[in-house]
Amino acid sequence: MHQTNNTLPEDVWNNALEDFKTHLRFKSISTDSAYKQDVADCGAWLHAKFESMGLETQTYPTAGHPIVVGRTKADPNKKTVLIYGHYDVQPVDPLHLWHSDPFEPVIKDGKIWGRGTTDNKGQHLALILGVEKYLNEHEGELPVNVIFLIEGEEEIGSPNLKPFLEKHKEQFACDIIAVSDTGMVARNTPTLGYGLRGIACLEITVNAANADLHSGLYGGMVANPAQVVAKLISSLHDSNGKVAIDGFYDDVVELETWEKDMWTTVPDMDDTSLKTLLGVDELVGEAGYTPVERVWGRPTAEVNGIYGGYQGEGSKTVIPANAGAKLSFRLVPQMQPDIILAQAKAHLEQHCPAGVTLDIELGHSGNSYMCDPHSEFGKAGQEALRKTFNAEPVLIREGGSIPIIADFKEVLGTDSLLLGLALPDCQIHSPNENFHLANFRYGIVLVQNLLDELA
Amino acid sequence: MHQTNNTLPEDVWNNALEDFKTHLRFKSISTDSAYKQDVADCGAWLHAKFESMGLETQTYPTAGHPIVVGRTKADPNKKTVLIYGHYDVQPVDPLHLWHSDPFEPVIKDGKIWGRGTTDNKGQHLALILGVEKYLNEHEGELPVNVIFLIEGEEEIGSPNLKPFLEKHKEQFACDIIAVSDTGMVARNTPTLGYGLRGIACLEITVNAANADLHSGLYGGMVANPAQVVAKLISSLHDSNGKVAIDGFYDDVVELETWEKDMWTTVPDMDDTSLKTLLGVDELVGEAGYTPVERVWGRPTAEVNGIYGGYQGEGSKTVIPANAGAKLSFRLVPQMQPDIILAQAKAHLEQHCPAGVTLDIELGHSGNSYMCDPHSEFGKAGQEALRKTFNAEPVLIREGGSIPIIADFKEVLGTDSLLLGLALPDCQIHSPNENFHLANFRYGIVLVQNLLDELA
Numbered sequence: 030m031h032q033t034n035n036t037l038p039e040d041v042w043n044n045a046l047e048d049f050k051t052h053l054r055f056k057s058i059s060t061d062s063a064y065k066q067d068v069a070d071c072g073a074w075l076h077a078k079f080e081s082m083g084l085e086t087q088t089y090p091t092a093g094h095p096i097v098v099g100r101t102k103a104d105p106n107k108k109t110v111l112i113y114g115h116y117d118v119q120p121v122d123p124l125h126l127w128h129s130d131p132f133e134p135v136i137k138d139g140k141i142w143g144r145g146t147t148d149n150k151g152q153h154l155a156l157i158l159g160v161e162k163y164l165n166e167h168e169g170e171l172p173v174n175v176i177f178l179i180e181g182e183e184e185i186g187s188p189n190l191k192p193f194l195e196k197h198k199e200q201f202a203c204d205i206i207a208v209s210d211t212g213m214v215a216r217n218t219p220t221l222g223y224g225l226r227g228i229a230c231l232e233i234t235v236n237a238a239n240a241d242l243h244s245g246l247y248g249g250m251v252a253n254p255a256q257v258v259a260k261l262i263s264s265l266h267d268s269n270g271k272v273a274i275d276g277f278y279d280d281v282v283e284l285e286t287w288e289k290d291m292w293t294t295v296p297d298m299d300d301t302s303l304k305t306l307l308g309v310d311e312l313v314g315e316a317g318y319t320p321v322e323r324v325w326g327r328p329t330a331e332v333n334g335i336y337g338g339y340q341g342e343g344s345k346t347v348i349p350a351n352a353g354a355k356l357s358f359r360l361v362p363q364m365q366p367d368i369i370l371a372q373a374k375a376h377l378e379q380h381c382p383a384g385v386t387l388d389i390e391l392g393h394s395g396n397s398y399m400c401d402p403h404s405e406f407g408k409a410g411q412e413a414l415r416k417t418f419n420a421e422p423v424l425i426r427e428g429g430s431i432p433i434i435a436d437f438k439e440v441l442g443t444d445s446l447l448l449g450l451a452l453p454d455c456q457i458h459s460p461n462e463n464f465h466l467a468n469f470r471y472g473i474v475l476v477q478n479l480l481d482e483l484a
Numbered sequence: 485m486h487q488t489n490n491t492l493p494e495d496v497w498n499n500a501l502e503d504f505k506t507h508l509r510f511k512s513i514s515t516d517s518a519y520k521q522d523v524a525d526c527g528a529w530l531h532a533k534f535e536s537m538g539l540e541t542q543t544y545p546t547a548g549h550p551i552v553v554g555r556t557k558a559d560p561n562k563k564t565v566l567i568y569g570h571y572d573v574q575p576v577d578p579l580h581l582w583h584s585d586p587f588e589p590v591i592k593d594g595k596i597w598g599r600g601t602t603d604n605k606g607q608h609l610a611l612i613l614g615v616e617k618y619l620n621e622h623e624g625e626l627p628v629n630v631i632f633l634i635e636g637e638e639e640i641g642s643p644n645l646k647p648f649l650e651k652h653k654e655q656f657a658c659d660i661i662a663v664s665d666t667g668m669v670a671r672n673t674p675t676l677g678y679g680l681r682g683i684a685c686l687e688i689t690v691n692a693a694n695a696d697l698h699s700g701l702y703g704g705m706v707a708n709p710a711q712v713v714a715k716l717i718s719s720l721h722d723s724n725g726k727v728a729i730d731g732f733y734d735d736v737v738e739l740e741t742w743e744k745d746m747w748t749t750v751p752d753m754d755d756t757s758l759k760t761l762l763g764v765d766e767l768v769g770e771a772g773y774t775p776v777e778r779v780w781g782r783p784t785a786e787v788n789g790i791y792g793g794y795q796g797e798g799s800k801t802v803i804p805a806n807a808g809a810k811l812s813f814r815l816v817p818q819m820q821p822d823i824i825l826a827q828a829k830a831h832l833e834q835h836c837p838a839g840v841t842l843d844i845e846l847g848h849s850g851n852s853y854m855c856d857p858h859s860e861f862g863k864a865g866q867e868a869l870r871k872t873f874n875a876e877p878v879l880i881r882e883g884g885s886i887p888i889i890a891d892f893k894e895v896l897g898t899d900s901l902l903l904g905l906a907l908p909d910c911q912i913h914s915p916n917e918n919f920h921l922a923n924f925r926y927g928i929v930l931v932q933n934l935l936d937e938l939a
Contacts, residue, residue, distance in 0.1 A: 060798035120800060126695070185798065212701065226700060230799050239763030240581070243913040244786045245681060245884030246667065248814050249778035250758065252768040255717070255787035255809070262714035303705065308694030313707040313839035323704035331699045332710035333802055338789035339810060343515035343640060344685050344847055345575055346812050347788055347913055354710070355794060357801050359703050384768035392799055429700030458698040458802060 037162075037470055045158050045473065046136075048078070052116070052150045053134045053143045059094055059117035059185050068094045068181050071116045075099075075179055082161050083169060084177070091189035094181030101175050109174040110483055111203040111443070112160075112476070113433065114153025114210060115183030118145035119458045126460035139466055146464035148457035152209035152450050153179055155472025163477050172484030176203060183210075183431065186228070186393030191436040203443050205406045207479060208434065209472060211427045211449030215297040216465070219414035222447030223402035224325070224426030225434055227360035229369050230392030233261065233377060234353040237385045241338070241347040252384030254352040255337040261387075262354060264380040265330045269316040272330045272358075274376040280363045282399075284326045288426075292321050295423050297453060306453055324428035329359045330373075357392075359430065366394035395432020400444040406483070410446040413479040417471055448475060492617075492925055500613050500928065501591075503533070507571070507605045508589045508598045514549055514572035514640050523549045523636050526571050530554075530634055537616050538624060539632070546644035549636030556630050564629040565938055566658040566898070567615075567931070568888065569608025569665060570638030573600035574913045581915035594921055601919035603912035607664035607905050608634055610927025618932050627939030631658060638665075638886065641683070641848025646891040658898055660861045662934060663889065664927060666882045666904030670752040671920070674869035677902030678857035679780070679881030680889055682815035684824045685788075685847030688716065688832060689808040692840045696793070696802040707839030709807035710792040716842075717809060719835040720785045724771040727785045727813075729831040735818045739781045743881070747776050750878050752908060761908055779883035784814045785828075812847075814883065821849035850887015855899040861938070865901035868934040872926055903930060 037045070055071030058064040072088060072095040079086040079099025089096040094117060103109070121131040121144050129135045131144035141151070160175055178201065180190050194201060213220040235254040242251065267273045292298065298321045300312055314323040323329070337352025339345035358369055374389050381387045401407060402424045414422040427447060434445045450468040451457060492500070510526030513519040527543060527550040534541040534554025544551040549572060558564070576586040576599050584590045586599035596606070615630055633656065635645050649656060668675040690709040697706065722728045747753065753776045755767055769778040778784070792807025794800035813824050829844050836842045856862060857879045869877040882902060889900045905923040906912060 060800070061796075120796070122796070123696075228700070228801070230801075232799075237762075237764055240911060240914045240916075241578075242762070243884060244784075244788060244812060245683070245814060245882070246912075247762065247779060248786045248812075248883060249769045249782055249784040250767050250775040251762055251764055252766075253787055255790045256721070259714040259717035259787070259790065262711055263718040266711070307692075307697070307702065307706055309692055309706055309839055311707075311839040312705050313837070314704045320705040324702060327704055329699075329704040331703045331801075331803060332708055332714070332793065333699060333800060334793035334795050334804070335710045335714070335807060336791055336795045338787065339575075339577075340789050340791045341516070341575065341577070344687075344810055344812070345515065345788060345913070346683070346685075346786075348786060349789070352790060355799055357699060357703075357799070359700060382768070384764055384766040427700070428703060429698065456695065457701075458800070459695045 037473060041162060048158065049141065049151060049154055049469065050134045052154055053145055054132055056132050057117045057145070057181065058120050059182050061120060068117055072097050072181055075116055078157065079177065082164060089193060091193060093189050096181070096190065096193055097179045099177040101171055103174050107172065107174050108483055109176065109203040110480070111176045111178060111201060111206045112156050113206055113208045114156070114179045115149050115181065116179050117181045117184050118148065119184050123460060128461055136466070140463040141466060142461060142463045144462055146462050147451045147455040148462065149183065149210045151464040151469055152472060155450065155469050156207070156209055156476040159473040159476035162473060163480060172480050176201060183433070186395060187433045188393065190433050191440060194436065194440045198440060201441055203441065205483060206437055206443050206445040207448060208431065208445050209448050209450050210431055211429065211447045212451045212453065213449050213468070214295050214423055214425060216452060217418060217420060218296055219418040219420055219422040220449050221402055221407070221410050221414060221422050221424050222427045222449055223407065223424060224399040225397060226428055226430050227364065227366055227395050227397035227435065228357060228430035228432065229360060229366040229394040230357045231370060231373060232353060232355045232390045232392060233258065234351060234388040235385050236351045238348065238350050241350050244346040244348050247348060251348060252382065253348050254385055255349050257382060257385050258335065258337060258352045258354050260382065261377055261380055262332055264376070270314050271316070272328065274372050276372050277328065277369065280365065281328060282362045284322060288326065289322065291424055292325065295321065295425060325426040326361060328361050328364060331357050333357055359428065360397050362397050362399045364397065366396060370394065395430050396435035398435040398438065406444060406446060409482040410448060410479065413475060413482045414448065416478050417475045492928060496617060503613065504596065504606065504609055504924065505589045507609055508600055509587055511587050512572045512600070512636065513575050514637050516575060523572055527552050527636055530571055533612065534632065537619060544648060546648060548644050551636070551645065551648055552634045554632040556626055558629050562627065562629050563938055564631065564658040565935070566631045566633060566656060566661045567611050568661055568663045569611070569634045570604045570636065571634050572636040572639050573603065574639050578915060583916055595918040596921060597916060597918045599917055601917050602906045602910040603917065604638065604665045606919040606924055607927060610905065610924050611664055611931040614928040614931035617928060618935060627935050631656060638888070641850055642888045643848060645888050646895065649891065649895045653895060656896055658896065660938060661892055661898050661900040662903060663886065663900050664903050664905050665886055666884065666902045667906045667908065668904050668923070669750050669878055669880060671907060672873060672875060673751055674873040674875055674877040675904050676857055676862070676865050676869060676877050676879050677882045677904055678862065678879060679854040680852060681883055681885050682819065682821055682850050682852035682890065683812060683885035683887065684815060684821040684849040685812045686825060686828060687808060687810050687845045687847060688713065689806060689843040690840050691806045693803065693805050696805050699801040699803050702803060706803060707837065708803050709840055710804050712837060712840050713790065713792060713807045713809050715837065716832055716835055717787055719831070725769050726771070727783065729827050731827050732783065732824065735820065736783060737817045739777060743781065744777065746879055747780065750776065750880060780881040781816060783816050783819060786812050788812055814885065815852050817852050817854045819852065821851060825849065850885055851890035853890040853893065861899060861901060864937040865903060865934065868930060868937045869903065871933050872930040
């Protein structure tokens, strides 16, 4: 029954590609209210897909975007695996940098190109189609109970999923959770993720004079909000690249030796490969850690956006009336987002100079996550990867955040296996996002091996 | 002949207002190439106005926007006064903060509202209309020769005026230059300006990775250009509010005691009045100087614009591929713009951290200016002000920059009298720019008294 390659019958593959393209054409941008109907349409398509597979299907409205659930008939004698994914996507700007329409998928160079190809439509759809294939080949029987839970708000921090889980806790009781929404370190290198960073966001706005001022008539006399924002941002790091907020590192769990050792063996995560990938001459970060350690096992403070004053053609000699910045913090175990946001707020207020008012708006946040990759379920995940790819899996943590993974643990008490299929050149969240079709095939095979191993 | 009030015959006043409104409706934004034709149309209207006054009129095309010249027939037995102004205006954004269309003038509360009302259409038009009135009342004879020189590129640093003057030097030989493009410190306080700050602009762009990156997958590993821009901006000042660029103050001429003393007597330039005007709780600037000294007699470094990453609704967790800022420096005698720009460039390059590339584009610049307000011509200017306003004039320097004033001195060897009519609440360069109609009337009277005094 184990499949050790990613060959699929032609009709299965052609149908899979058609489903994939249909799924990608929905402009399911969750952060922008202009696309609310597109998000809903995408969820409705998934609902129909689950019904066509014979699953018990239900779409749950939320205060934001709907949650779509499809499940096999529950057999109390079988283990239960919950498969999580998200059908919402990031915004597409800057649009002019895309080589093709982000919502009209193009197949080229062995990849499929478009917003959501990797993050996350391609990955969860592969798992759905693998289960469909298993059902078709085994007269509708699976070796485990399967619950698909696909939400539409991951890119905005899943604000409604945790309350939903708390309300419907019993219905989603399960033994293990499988998620393909993370990275594979290199082509043909099966990757099991056992940790994720958390996140905490905030936005600052600095106001001074009651209008933009002529910088000649008033320059030297009044605080410049753009300079204050710059000063506040500069205050966030010390000269060693460490975050300079008091208490920031207090709850950080240091990396274990086996992790550091394993990570030195991970392909394409060496300095030279990373520099080439990112197009930079030098990698920059916290002193005392390698680049991969900084991203997988250390917290950061980042500026995601900064603005103020005149940005158009030519010059305009004003002192801006206001300026601002969007900040986010990536967190590692056992940092608590609420504590970090409170520390950051205190730091910013303390470093804010006279002559301005500082507004701090706290944004979304989510906990970090870590489990033991050497547990019984961890070993089953490793074995499914090993068989699918015919190679030894690497064990990694992820730099990104999927706050719901921590919520699953908290609400359902269940661990998650992160079976990432995203390759480093997939450009998620950026123009020209793409997904290797080989990995789409591997995903369809992987879920079948996983069901067997978990059983 | 001296007029000691600003009453005008009704027909003169009505015609003046109609001319003013027509002049204001031209969208003569010189920095934005989309408005090139509007700038040209505005110049053409001035040309027609001069012709209607019986002046020898000529419009000179330049590499940018045209220069319009109107002159009385030269009498070698009379002194010659050159009256300078500019018909171009600043951009209007942020447009949503205007209470009325910036290019459809509205009269309300004794003021006229619109872009260019004070800076500079209202001020130079008052001088033109005053000369027109004098000509009409004296059968086309003036006590001095008058040359109007009105350019269309002041707001972008007058790049073509100096070469023009050098080429046509003899045609613009004159004894004194009169300019109304500066401030009056308070209503009914006649103000003679004897100094201006210079200016030097540059723009920085910082680039790191080859695309916007997912801040989870790469945060901690690669330089963040928004953070680098913030760091560079922060490095420009020390904790005393002094500019921290090596050599920046080397050529600065310290304020004289009579200046400091006079400036303490200037109405509405005390801390309380300034705070109320600007809507701030605290005035901020270089330690060791009063707010008015900082603006009129000390150099500054300002951020006019800052940008990078995501600025839209919600959050987008990216590390921006690039970020930038527009900087300007205000200079005092004897600072040289070229030297300051070279020092600033060296400072920024020296403070730029590893992992990014820094591009510095030098922008427009202009020299500071200072003359003796107690000279023969200075006294004539003071007397014209005294008679027009029936009050003792104050002697000030200006924080703003009119680089061409230094160029006039350098090329023609002539000093300028700065007879400012802009009031502190005129909001030039900002939304809701306005001009007090009383000052428009005073301007029409002032130029007539000035011609008499200079003769």
